[in-house]
Amino acid sequence: MxxxxxxxxxxxxxxxxxxxxxxxxxxxxxxxxxxxxxxxxxxxxxxxELISTDLPWRQRELAFAAAFPQQRDLILAVIDGATPELADDAAARLAAALEGRPDVFRTVRRPDSGPFFEREGLLLLPLAEVRSATEQLVNAQPFLGPLAADPSLRGVAGVIGTALEGVARGDAGLADLRPALSALAQALEAAASGRPAFFSWRALFAGTPPGPRETRRFILVQPVLDYGALQPAAAASAALRSSAAGLGLDAAHGVTVRLTGPVPLADEEFxxxxxxxxxxxxxxxxxxxxxxxxxxxxxxxxxxxxxxxxxxxxxxxxxxxxxxxxxxxxxxxxxxxxxxxxxxxxxxxxxxxxxxxxxxxxxxxxxxxxxxxxxxxxxxxxxxxxxxxxxxxxxxxxxxxxxxxxxxxxxxxxxxxxxxxxxxxxxxxxxxxxxxxxxxxxxxxxxxxxxxxxxxxxxxxxxxxxxxxxxxxxxxxxxxxxLHLRSPDVESMATLTDLMADPDRTPNTISALAPSLEAAAALAKRLEALPQVSHTVSLSTFIPADQEEKLALVADAAMLLGPALEGVEPLPPPSDTELVRALSTTAAALRRAAGDALDPASTAARRLAEAMARLEAGPAANRLAAQEMLAAPLRTLLAQTRAVLQAGPVTKASLPADLVADWVTADGRARVQAFPSGNPNDDENLRRFAEAVQAVAPDATGTPISIxxxxxxxxxxxxxxxxxxxxxxxxxxxxxxxxxxxxxxxxxxxxxxxxxxxxxxxxxxxxxxxxxxxxxxxxxxxxxxxxxxxxxxxxxxxxxxxxxxxxxxxxxxxxxxxxxxxxxxxxxxxxxxxxxxxxxxxxxxxxxxxxxxxxxxxxxxxxx
Structure with missing residues (x-):
């Protein structure tokens, strides 16, 4: 040395x-x-790019990504509405706005909506749920017909007045109107006080409060990425948020828009x-x-x-x-x-x-x-x-x-x-x-x-x-x-955690490719037989079972509702004077119907009468707000009802091209997606799930396998x-x-x-x-x-x-x-x-x- x-x-x-x-x-x-x-x-x-592409699991991952390029580099916009109608309207308007920005967004899709789902979505439900839904539509016919003719606060007051006349004749009891009276009273009280309020006709007719499945919608966006930047999708995320803000999609209007997915997760981690x-x-x-x-x-x-x-x-x-x-x-x-x-x-x-x-x-x-x-x-x-x-x-x-x-x-x-x-x-x-x-x-x-x-x-x-x-x-x-290395407080991670709590929307799924649709159906059956798999989804999932019985139920509902909804020319919006008159008349009718009785229905009638009286006596701005609160979701509901009543037979040939592209490759291979049973977020459960699926489909890929x-x-x-x-x-x-x-x-x-x-x-x-x-x-x-x-x-x-x-x-x-x-x-x-x-x-x-x-x-x- x-x-x-x-x-x-x-x-x-x-x-x-x-x-x-x-x-x-x-x-x-x-x-x-x-x-x-x-x-x-x-x-x-x-x-x-951090792990070699020569590894077998990476090659399968890349092959799947190449087969379905539209599912790479995604931003998932999660839209939550105070009501189902708000969520549907917000998703539709935001998707339309984003489609107008090809400089920032390569593709914009609504995986849970669009013309096909609006028309045929009811048929994808189990037969019992289709029967229940069509019965609700038929039962709502006395309301939907008049409201289609006058979709305004004046029209709502008129429908209540007409129903009270039926109560007076003995055709119905006041108790039958109690759900509608209570819901309208709560909404109009808020409007009379100048507070934001949101009303759902769908929830009213269903008779049950909506859950996240009804009030949550999704938009899948492929942004233009700049990998030379520390946050490649920063411009796209900013443009998406700006579009949402410009459309008034915020908490003050009953809507929240949150971003998650692989691209926002990576950006927000940095x-x-x-x-x-x-x-x-x-x-x-x-x-x-x-x-x-x-x-x-x-x-x-x-x-x-x-x-x-x-x-x-x-x-x-x-x-x-x-x-x-x-x-x-x-x-x-x-x-x-x-x-x-x-x-x-x-x-x-x-x-x-x-x-x-x-x-x-x-x-x-x-x-x-x-x-x-x-x-x-x-x-x-x-x-x-x-x-x-x-x-x-x-x-x-x-x-x-x-x-x-x-x-x-x-x-x-x-x-x-x-x-x-x-x-x-x-x-x-x-x-x-x-x-x-x-x-x-x-x-x-x-x-x-x-x-x-x-x-x-x-x-x-x-x-x-x-x-x-x-x-x-x-x-x-x-x-x-x-994911455990990411801050749970950032929007993308908090939103993903929220989604992962739903076993039907968890990202911890595994996909496998079969040579054909027939082979995919057979593979789906083998996977569903595994105790580690809760259910599978493939293109066949979007072709409804029991179509004949379901379409018959829809046809019956269309026969009763069609004349009241189709070809109806709505009245022009009422003036403020007309609104005041309608509120005054209906409030008086409610008080007469309730009298001095102390039963819940009478109490609800008097409460609604008081709310209408306060709205009548208040400023015109509160009446306009109340009208928009009721009319906007009504327009959405009427459009959706008209679409549902037009449902027809669904075949592979009638499925939308973009939906087919999500499940079948250009060369004919078909995708099967497996969902885990048990806790979809438990590491040990996901390990067993991945091993079980790969034992049946060795070339499968997905988050549990990639991790x-x-x-x-x-x-x-x-x-x-x-x-x-x-x-x-x-x-x-x-x-x-x-x-x-x-x-x-x-x-x-x-x-x-x-x-x-x-x-x-x-x-x-x-x-x-x-x-x-x-x-x-x-x-x-x-x-x-x-x-x-x-x-x-x-x-x-x-x-x-x-x-x-x-x-x-x-x-x-x-x-x-x-x-x-x-x-x-x-x-x-x-x-x-x-x-x-x-x-x-x-x-x-x-x-x-x-x-x-x-x-x-x-x-x-x-x-x-």
Whole structure:
């Protein structure tokens, strides 16, 4: 190693002699890298590109996406109305508005509505429900006919008056009118008070309050995406929200529009990560500066370290972009990786130089001595860490493979700048002038003596901890569901959670392709026979069963209702004078019908009379609001009733082309969609569901399969990379150290720290996930670097390691990384916060191993 040591020493000395030249060249390289980055910057937020397409489950996923391209990259607009009529009207108007924006939206579809569903949708219900629905329409005929002729508040008052005449003649009882009287009274009371109110004729005729199935509608939108932006669908989402606002689709008008689906989920995840980025970044910066100052006690040295690290980060970004061609959501983690390890390299050199200064050396000589003293260890640490990071390159986890490539390059950059630019900056800033002090580590002397005296006990405790950790590690959980990493408070995730509560609308379904419609029908039967499957949907689902009986019921209803609804010319809207007259007349009729009786129907009649009287006496604006409240849903209901009464036979040939395209490919293959039985959100239930479906349809794909496939692929990638990293680092250390014992001493603390970290996660039930697992390369790199520093110092004959400048540098380096990146814990993004937790846990164990286990391992001299 003497040649390497003298080489790094000469490089540091040369940099100290020509500091302006080195600084100028470094700045020129950094500016060139910055220029390249700004000219060629590319960032993909497409999570589908993070895992290799060569994996079988990914190939099936891509094949399905190619077969149904209209179902890729979707925004799902979820429209909830205070009434079914409001939801239907809002969905229709919003879809029409979006169809007029082809510059932003490639396709706009209403999967649960449109002419086909409005006309034939009733036939898709079970026969009993069709019979009930047609009976309700027939029973509503006395109301629907007059209201079709006068769809206004005047018409409603007239219908009530006519019904009261029938009560007076004894044709009906007041109790028969009670539901209508109570519902109208509640709505008109709100209108008379100037409060927003919403009325549903459909709910009134059904006799039951509507549920989410009746009041919720969907619009599927394929936006024009810009993958060069951090939020590719930001423009489309903004345009959709703007259209909804322009149409008055808001809570004040009884409608809410929420966005979810894969595209908004991805966009809002990035927005969540950046939501409190200022807080996290500020905490990181303050922590870095504070710990660095405590380590070196010199603002000039801190400035030099920060400047060298920043320029290295710029150079790494440029080189990484040149190698990979773009950044992805994972590879951008090279930033904390580089900062954490780059600062460590700079702290090692700076603190060693401070120690040399205490021996009276001039700053150039102190820097050269520091280069000779720690340069070899830094070179070996950088090479070992880079080898460990490059081990991710052959894995199928492309996101981390690209991270490994960029961060591995960054290790070379960090090392070179630590022995060139940092010494140059320290000379330029005259950091050696006035009061550079290493600071005392003598407080650790008692611990040093204790570790030497109780070496056997310390190593025994370490061995017991390793055995216990090994026993706990098999119980470590890996959370396969990426949804658990998203903030539950953002709109897209909250909306998805809401939808997932409905087993018929859960996204956790599985789809399989059959060669033909006949084969799809047979496959659907086999899947439905599985206890893990609640039901299936295919194109055949949209061809109603029992059509003859259902159409007969519809025909009977049409015979009774048709004359009253078809060909009717509605009266013009009433004037305010006509409204006042109608309200006054009907209120009087209600009071006469109720009399002094105290039964519920009479009470409801008097309540409605009072509401009408208040509305009559109030401002005209309240009467207009009441009229619109009643007339708007009435128009919707009448249009829907006319459509339902025109239902006819449904065959495959009569199905809409866009509906057929969702279930049959261009080459005739047919899709079958399976829904899970039991809890559609339970991980274990979904695992059994996926296994059962794949046993019948091996080529099936869907969210439950993709989650398991991605989780398995990522875990396999990290295991593969872990083995390769271990072999590569061990081989490198074997070549450099040339003694099995020294290699073991360098690697054992790394393994112990890793085991303790994983065991702690198990004990605290903190699962590994797609986010925090990315922290493992950083933890591995820090552990390898620290071990190499200590072993190299031990081989050089240093004793009392806890009192050395090396321990000071290592401790402050660990504190810098832990404190700075522990700030990730403050993030409102659950995945980022979990990374911060894992970093803090691991670095805590790393410090403990540094202060206790490593000194015990190295308590005996190398010759022993």
């Amino acid at each position: 003497s040649t390497e040591l003298s080489l790094t020493g000469r490089i540091v000395a040369a940099s100290a002699r020509r500091p302006l030249v080195v600084a100028f060249l470094s700045l020129a390289i950094a500016l060139s890298a910055l220029f390249y980055t700004t000219r060629h910057f590319a960032m993909t937020t497409d999570t589908a 927005a969540t990560i950046s939501e409190n980025a200022g807080l996290v970044s500020g905490a990181m910066l303050l922590a870095l500066l504070g710990i660095l100052w405590l380590a070196v006690r010199s603002a000039r040295v801190v400035l030099a370290i920060v400047a060298a690290t920043f320029l290295g980060l710029v150079v790494t970004a440029g080189l990484g972009l040149a190698v990979t061609g773009r950044f992805n959501l994972i590879s951008v983690a090279f930033i904390p990786l580089f900062v954490g390890l780059g600062i460590d390299f700079n702290i090692q050199l700076a603190v060693r130089a401070l120690a040399e200064r205490q021996h009276g050396r001039a700053l150039p000589d102190a820097l050269a001595a520091a280069g000779r003293g720690v340069g070899g260890a830094l070179a070996l640490a950088a090479a070992a860490i880079a080898a460990g990071l490059f081990a991710f390159l052959p894995t199928s986890y492309i996101g981390v493979a690209e991270l490994g490539a960029i961060a591995g390059i960054g290790m070379a950059v960090a090392f070179v700048l630590s022995i060139t630019l940092l010494p140059a900056l320290l000379m330029i800033l005259r950091a050696g002038a006035g009061g550079l002090a290493e600071g005392s580590t003598h407080l650790l002397a008692p611990l040093d003596r204790l570790v030497h005296r109780r070496r056997g006990a310390v190593l025994g405790i370490a061995g017991a901890a390793a055995v216990l950790s090994l026993a706990l590690v098999p119980f470590l959980r890996f959370d396969f569901d990426p 398991r496939g991605a989780g398995g692929s990522i875990v396999e990638a990290f295991i593969q990379a872990g083995v390769l990293s271990f072999l590569a680092v061990t081989a490198l250390l074997a070549v450099a150290l040339r003694r099995v014992r020294d290699v073991a001493l360098a690697m054992l603390p790394v393994l112990l720290s890793g085991l303790l970290t994983l065991a702690t996660c198990t004990a605290l039930d903190l699962p590994l996930n797609f986010a925090n697992i990315i922290a493992l390369p950083l933890l591995f790199g820090i552990g390898v670097a620290f071990n190499i520093y200590f072993v190299m110092a031990w081989r050089a004959g240093e004793t009392d390691l806890l009192q050395s400048s090396l321990t000071r540098a290592v401790v402050f380096s660990a504190l810098t990384t832990a404190t700075a990146f522990g700030a990730l814990w403050l993030s409102s993004h659950p995945g980022t916060a979990s990374m911060g937790r894992l970093l803090m846990i691991s670095l805590g164990w790393e410090l403990l191993v540094t202060l206790l286990i490593r000194p015990a391992l190295l308590a005996r001299p190398p010759a022993d």
